[in-house]
Amino acid sequence: xxxxxxxxREPLMSDEKAIAVATLVSATGSTSKKVGTKMxxxxxxxxxxxxxxxxxxxxxxxEAADALLGQGGRCMLSISLDDDxxxxxxxxxxxxxxxxxxxxxxxxSDDPIRSAHAIARETLARDEAVVIVTPLDxxxxxxxxxxxxxxxxxxxxxxxxxxAAAIATDVLSSTSRIEEIEHAGTSRKFFFDRQAPPxxxxxxxxxxxxxxxxxxxxxxxxxxxxxxxxxxYATRERFPDADEIRVGMPSEIVAGIAxxxxxxxxxxxxxxxxxxxxxxxxxxxxxxxxxxxxxxxRGVAVRALLREEGFTDEELDRIHTPIGLDIGGKSPxxxxxxxxxxxxxxxxxxxx
Amino acid sequence: xxxxxxxxxxxxxHPRNRGSLEGANASEEGANPLCGDRIRVQLRVIDGVIADxxxxxxxCALCIASASVMTEQVRGMSVDEAMRLEIGxxxxxxxxxxxxxxxxxxxxxxDTMRRALSKPESGxx
Numbered sequence: 187x188x189x190x191x192x193x194x195r196e197p198l199m200s201d202e203k204a205i206a207v208a209t210l211v212s213a214t215g216s217t218s219k220k221v222g223t224k225m226x227x228x229x230x231x232x233x234x235x236x237x238x239x240x241x242x243x244x245x246x247x248x249e250a251a252d253a254l255l256g257q258g259g260r261c262m263l264s265i266s267l268d269d270d271x272x273x274x275x276x277x278x279x280x281x282x283x284x285x286x287x288x289x290x291x292x293x294x295s296d297d298p299i300r301s302a303h304a305i306a307r308e309t310l311a312r313d314e315a316v317v318i319v320t321p322l323d324x325x326x327x328x329x330x331x332x333x334x335x336x337x338x339x340x341x342x343x344x345x346x347x348x349x350a351a352a353i354a355t356d357v358l359s360s361t362s363r364i365e366e367i368e369h370a371g372t373s374r375k376f377f378f379d380r381q382a383p384p385x386x387x388x389x390x391x392x393x394x395x396x397x398x399x400x401x402x403x404x405x406x407x408x409x410x411x412x413x414x415x416x417x418x419y420a421t422r423e424r425f426p427d428a429d430e431i432r433v434g435m436p437s438e439i440v441a442g443i444a445x446x447x448x449x450x451x452x453x454x455x456x457x458x459x460x461x462x463x464x465x466x467x468x469x470x471x472x473x474x475x476x477x478x479x480x481x482x483x484r485g486v487a488v489r490a491l492l493r494e495e496g497f498t499d500e501e502l503d504r505i506h507t508p509i510g511l512d513i514g515g516k517s518p519x520x521x522x523x524x525x526x527x528x529x530x531x532x533x534x535x536x537x538x
Numbered sequence: 539x540x541x542x543x544x545x546x547x548x549x550x551x552h553p554r555n556r557g558s559l560e561g562a563n564a565s566e567e568g569a570n571p572l573c574g575d576r577i578r579v580q581l582r583v584i585d586g587v588i589a590d591x592x593x594x595x596x597x598c599a600l601c602i603a604s605a606s607v608m609t610e611q612v613r614g615m616s617v618d619e620a621m622r623l624e625i626g627x628x629x630x631x632x633x634x635x636x637x638x639x640x641x642x643x644x645x646x647x648x649d650t651m652r653r654a655l656s657k658p659e660s661g662x663x
Contacts, residue, residue: 414574415569415574415575415576415596416569416571416572416574417571418571418572419574434576435567435576435578435594435595435596436576436596437596438594455574457574458598459574459575459596459597459598459601460574460596463595463596464596491551494551
């Protein structure tokens with residue numbers, strides 16, 4: 187269930203006629219699940235995903251979804267939690283979670299939620315982010331705005347669509363949220379559901395840190411591509427969790443992957459023979475993160491060499507070295523953890 | 539710094555003939571499987587003479603310096619002369635021999651070039 191979006195080809199969904207899609211649209215308190223997280227409940231009782239880490243909230247969502255599947259329509263479930271309950275499900279203090287539940291006819295291609303999810307999946311497959319806008323009240327409608335500005339569907343009114351598109355453009359570069367839109371003398375709330383392609387890490391250097399990175403990244407829903415010039419190192423046996431393994435000239439492979447802002451490249455071969463050519467290929471690219479294993483002193487030396495070749499300080503400042511958050515770890519899994527921690531911080535807009 | 543190190547470093551920082559060669563009719567990629575040096579040598583052979591030679595590499599300083607010198611040396615040579623080029627010639631231009639255990643780094647470009655020129659489909663055959 188990529189991104190929690192409906193996929194009629196999903197084996198668990200192929201024999202469902204109707205499903206309920208529950209979306210966490212707001213949470214006060216610190217939740218361990220992001221706003222936008224989805225759970226799907228099938229008519230047969232099947233469950234996919236979860237809007238919290240479990241406990242009473244998911245149970246109430248399933249109960250409400252079961253009722254909705256019988257009667258149709260949609261509903262908003264607001265659940266207040268006292269501190270004890272909140273702690274149990276991963277909120278650090280009490281608060282409220284709001285979950286929007288829509289009944290979706292899986293086999294009806296005109297169903298607005300189903301159509302919006304299909305467009306979102308196609309957009310994500312092109313490595314573009316997308317925002318699905320749905321009202322929190324009234325009947326289900328959906329309006330989709332993609333990263334390249336294309337719009338699909340409607341909220342039922344052209345002016346409403348225009349106002350929603352303007353907000354969606356902002357949401358594309360931030361996070362999912364509820365927004366109010368004034369229209370025809372009334373104020374209505376809409377959920378702006380941002381879906382972005384998974385972060386991708388290109389790992390140059392198929393050593394032990396890379397092995398730990400690929401294992402941990404999978405848990406974080408981050409795609410991994412392992413790159414090395416040595417076919418004895420970059421093997422499926424050593425990297426069972428890697429999404430891709432490429433052997434060849436590392437700098438050419440890295441350049442050929444066409445890095446985007448959602449791509450991170452981590453240079454962990456600890457060998458200038460791979461680092462320098464890869465950095466030449468990356469420093470003027472759109473890649474979102476460049477990290478290099480090594481001490482500050484080593485970083486200074488590599489930067490000095492590249493500065494001699496004409497790279498500017500601004501370009502060289504893109505290199506994170508020493509790589510990773512300083513958590514004091516030394517072993518390969520600890521270093522991998524610090525690298526992923528820094529990537530998550532950068533992805534979340536927190537300066538590590 | 540020894541003369542050898544100085545010459546290697548100069549070629550590493552300012553390699554001659556680095557980059558891909560348009561119109562190459564002999565090309566081969568070589569690798570040292572454990573240290574990870576990788577190089578592609580491309581040549582344009584016209585009437586049995588090497589008109590141009592270039593290389594692309596993700597490799598150590600010794601390998602890049604050796605490739606830099608080699609591509610300079612073989613320009614204008616006949617294919618037979620290039621096939622007989624000895625590593626000692628490249629070491630003399632580098633003003634020394636690499637440390638024991640690193641000779642494989644300087645030999646890789648030469649070995650790769652020889653394999654490129656030996657390919658039946660290359661313009662050298």
